[in-house]
Amino acid sequence: MLQRLLLIPLVLVLGLALAKPGVAASLRIVSIGGAVTETLYALGYGGQIVAVDTTSLYPQEALALPKVGYMRTLAAEPIVALSPDLVLAVSHAGPKKILDQIAAAGVPVVIISDEPTVEGVAEKIEAVAKAVGAQTKGAELAAAIEKSFTHIAAVLAKDQSKPSVLYILSASDGAPLAAGQKTAANGMIALAGGRNAIQGYEGYKPLSPEAAVTANPDFVVVAAHGLATLGGLDGLAARSDLGLIPAVKEGRVLVLDANYLLGFGPRAATATAELASYLHPSLAGDLAAP
Secondary structure, three states: OOOOOOOOOOEEEEOOOOOOHHHHHHOOEEEEOHHHHHHHHHOOOHHHEEEEOOOOOOOHHHHHOOEOOOOOOOOHHHHHOOOOOEEEEEOOOOOHHHHHHHHHOOOOEEEEOOOOOHHHHHHHHHHHHHHOOOHHHHHHHHHHHHHHHHHHHHHHOOOOOOOEEEEEEEEEOOEEEEEOEOOHHHHHHHHOOOEEOOOOOEOEEEOOHHHHHHHOOOEEEEEHHHOHHHOHHHHHHHOOOHHHOHHHHOOOEEEEOHHHHHOOOOOHHHHHHHHHHHHOHHHOOOOOOO
16 A cells, blocks of 8 residues: 555634534535545435535536536535535635635535645545545545555556656637646646656646647647547647647547546546556556456
8 A cells, every 4th residue: 555644634624513423414515626526426425415516527416416616716605505514625616715704604614635646535535534424434445546556556667668748628719728737637647657748837828839849748638528629639630739749640649538537536546547558558458456
């Protein structure tokens, strides 16, 4: 099992009370953040979610739940009106003043850390589990995922190559939005045995034609939701920026759902293995779950 730092998960409680294990069965939960929602379902608490944000697209059952808006542009009134017992929100949800307003209305708000690392996945799961009184289940799920990551790391150690990867989230004003350093995409690429082709900036920024050609990645990974904005695979190949990259010309393009690949929730190890298999095809058989 991977050794992880003995850090207390970043769980900031804003409100009058925390959810208690003894009342977990009657909780009315508003879940903000796709990975938080996935974790609740994985722990068996999906039936207690009364609303989610628009990034909560998995599992299928979550699509039918009432929506409270995009996680970064929340409003207090629609959430408070649901009379929730608990709001679980990923750390980049907000605005903060809105979360403060919800807490001031007497609704406990628990902020869940969202680090794109193996340790971050485990801490996220354990924090969600603690908030709903399911610590044992949370520890078991976190341990199983860490075991899978340990297996992936052991397999990737057989191949020291680090193919470069360009991750495209979407198109902004016609320019592709590419992942730089300190992003979830950067973290996932590293875990999958690759390196980010973009080294010169942090976050997600529009990529110029010159920068695209200079990056010259071995592989291009495109978010499924953003593929339409890039003109589909045929449109991608015809573009005057990404279409000039040899990886695109030669079909070394992988399309994956962004929440699946970048959510760093219960499916994180599976997503890592899938990306790693694409970057290191000779190891694909070994990367299957042990």
